[in-house]
Amino acid sequence: MTSSDIRRAFLDFFKNKGHEIVPSAPIVIKNDPTLMFTNAGMNQFKDYFLGNKQAPYKRVADTQKCLRVSGKHNDLEEVGVDTYHHTMFEMLGNWSFGDYFKAEAIAWSWELLTEVYKIDKDRLYVTVFEGDSAEGLPKDDEAFNEWKKHIAGERILMGNKKDNFWEMGDTGPCGPCTEIHYDGRSDEERKAVDGKTLVNADNPQVIEIWNNVFIQFNRLKDGSLEPLPQKHVDTGMGFERLVRVLQGKQSNYDTDVFTGTINAIENIVNKKYDYSDSKEAVAFRVLSDHIRAISFTIADGQLPSNTGAGYVIRRILRRAVRYYYSYLDYKQPLLFQLLPVIAKQFEHVFPELKKQEDFVTKVIKEEEDAFLKTLEKGIKKFDAYIEDSEYIPDYFSEENSTKKETILKNNKILEGADKKIINGVFAFELNDTYGFPIDLTELMAKEKGWTVDIDGFNQALQQQKHRSRAATAIDTEDWVIVGDEFSQNEFVGYDSLEVKTRIVKYRK
Numbered sequence: 001m002t003s004s005d006i007r008r009a010f011l012d013f014f015k016n017k018g019h020e021i022v023p024s025a026p027i028v029i030k031n032d033p034t035l036m037f038t039n040a041g042m043n044q045f046k047d048y049f050l051g052n053k054q055a056p057y058k059r060v061a062d063t064q065k066c067l068r069v070s071g072k073h074n075d076l077e078e079v080g081v082d083t084y085h086h087t088m089f090e091m092l093g094n095w096s097f098g099d100y101f102k103a104e105a106i107a108w109s110w111e112l113l114t115e116v117y118k119i120d121k122d123r124l125y126v127t128v129f130e131g132d133s134a135e136g137l138p139k140d141d142e143a144f145n146e147w148k149k150h151i152a153g154e155r156i157l158m159g160n161k162k163d164n165f166w167e168m169g170d171t172g173p174c175g176p177c178t179e180i181h182y183d184g185r186s187d188e189e190r191k192a193v194d195g196k197t198l199v200n201a202d203n204p205q206v207i208e209i210w211n212n213v214f215i216q217f218n219r220l221k222d223g224s225l226e227p228l229p230q231k232h233v234d235t236g237m238g239f240e241r242l243v244r245v246l247q248g249k250q251s252n253y254d255t256d257v258f259t260g261t262i263n264a265i266e267n268i269v270n271k272k273y274d275y276s277d278s279k280e281a282v283a284f285r286v287l288s289d290h291i292r293a294i295s296f297t298i299a300d301g302q303l304p305s306n307t308g309a310g311y312v313i314r315r316i317l318r319r320a321v322r323y324y325y326s327y328l329d330y331k332q333p334l335l336f337q338l339l340p341v342i343a344k345q346f347e348h349v350f351p352e353l354k355k356q357e358d359f360v361t362k363v364i365k366e367e368e369d370a371f372l373k374t375l376e377k378g379i380k381k382f383d384a385y386i387e388d389s390e391y392i393p394d395y396f397s398e399e400n401s402t403k404k405e406t407i408l409k410n411n412k413i414l415e416g417a418d419k420k421i422i423n424g425v426f427a428f429e430l431n432d433t434y435g436f437p438i439d440l441t442e443l444m445a446k447e448k449g450w451t452v453d454i455d456g457f458n459q460a461l462q463q464q465k466h467r468s469r470a471a472t473a474i475d476t477e478d479w480v481i482v483g484d485e486f487s488q489n490e491f492v493g494y495d496s497l498e499v500k501t502r503i504v505k506y507r508k
Ligand code: ATP
Pocket: 040, 068, 075, 084, 085, 086, 087, 088, 089, 091, 208, 209, 210, 211, 236, 237, 238, 239, 240, 241
C-alpha cells in the first residue's frame, strides 16, 4: 500500500462507522495563549471536551498536521537521530463526542489494524492504565476487559500515570488511555529474548503507534474527580509510523512519505543516503523532516521572525541550514529546492502548500540566503573558541576590555579544564552577530562534548534588551506586512537583508 492508500483507508474506515471526515486545522494557532502550534489532533476540538461548545457531529475523523517543537511536547532533539519522531507529522484520529466509548473504540482500532491493514497480531501489544491510588485514580478494568476480547492477556501491559493517563491541565477533563505498540524486531531478535515483551524505549524497533484516550472524569479544583455526564473518545495515530509498519520498513524515512525528498536531496548534494547513524545520514533525515515543518507552517500563515512562533520556525530553518552546510558540504540555499517535491506530494491532502508554493519558496530561500551570509564566520568563531584555549571572543574584548585575566576568568579556562562550558557571553555573541539560535549553539556544543552556560546567555540577552530599549523608544516588529491577507499577496522581497532586522512587504 502507498502512503496515500493508507491514509485513505483510515478515513474510509471511520467514515463507514458513521464519522464525519473533517479537514486538518492549521498548524499555527492564533487564538490560544496556551499553545503556539497544533500538537495533537484533539486541539481543534478542545472546546467540545471543555463543554464550552456543542460538537456539530458526534463522530469525526481526520488527519491533522501536528508540530512538536516547543512546550510540553518537544521532540526536536530526537528528530533524525531516532527514526520515528518528527517535528511535523500527521496524526490520524477518530473522536466520539458523548457518543461511543471504550468497547467500540477498542474494537475498531483492532479491526482496522488487523483486518484492514492486516498487521500481524503477534506483533501488537497494548497498554492499559494500572490506576494510581495516591491520586485516587482507578485502574482501567473496562479497557482491560475490552482488550481481552481481542488479544491474549499477556499482551496487555499495565502502564502508569505518566504514560496512560491524560489530562489537559491541573483541572478539567481527563481520563485513562490505552496505547497500541508494534514490535518491529526481526524474528531472530524476538526469538533470542523468547517471550519477553518489549514496549517503548527498550528497543528502537518497538514503537508506539496509536493512543486511545477515554475522557471520562472532570478534575475539580480541590483535586477530586467527578464522572463526566458525557464521555468522549480522542485517538491519535502517527501516520508516518503506521506507514513504516505497513511498508515493512525499519525507519519512517524509508517509506514513500520521505523517500521522494531524500532522493531530491541526494541529487542536489550529489551524495547517497546510506541509512546509517553517521552525521551525514542524520543530516539527510533532519532535512527531509525539517522542510515539512517549515513549509507547512509558513503556508499556514506563520512567517519566520525574531519573536514567538516565528522564531521557532526560524530556529528550525537555521538548524537545517547548518546540517547541510556542515555535514553535506553544501554551501548554497538547499531547502527551497525541495518545495516542488513536497508541494506535489501533498497536493491532494493539504492543498494549501501547492497553492502558495511560489510564496513559500521565496520566503525560505531569502531566509537561507540571509543565514548563509553569517554562518561560516560564526562556525569559524565557534571552532576557534573550542580549539584554542587562549582565544578571546570579540564580546569580551569589547565589554571586558580590562585585563586578559578577567576575560579568561569569565571564559571557560578557570571554570575547570574538564568542564567544557561555553561561556554565555560568547553564546550571545554567536546569537547577536551571527544569528545562531541558542539551541543551535547547544547542539554544536553537544557534538563536541561541551555544554553552554544558558544562564549567562540569558543574562547577556537581557542586558542587550535593556540597552536597545533605552536606545529606541518604540519596539519595532521584525516583519511588516502590508495588506490584509498576506497569502494572497505577491511577495516583493526584503527591504534589508541583515540577519536581525528585516522588513518584508507584500503588494496586493
Ligand atoms: P512517543 O511516546 O513515541 O513520544 P507520544 O506518547 O508522545 O509518543 P501521543 O501524544 O500519544 O504520542 O500521540 C499520539 C501518536 O502520535 C503516537 O502514538 C505516535 O504514533 C504519534 N507521534 C507522537 N509524537 C510523534 C512525533 N514526534 N513524530 C511522529 N509521530 C508521533
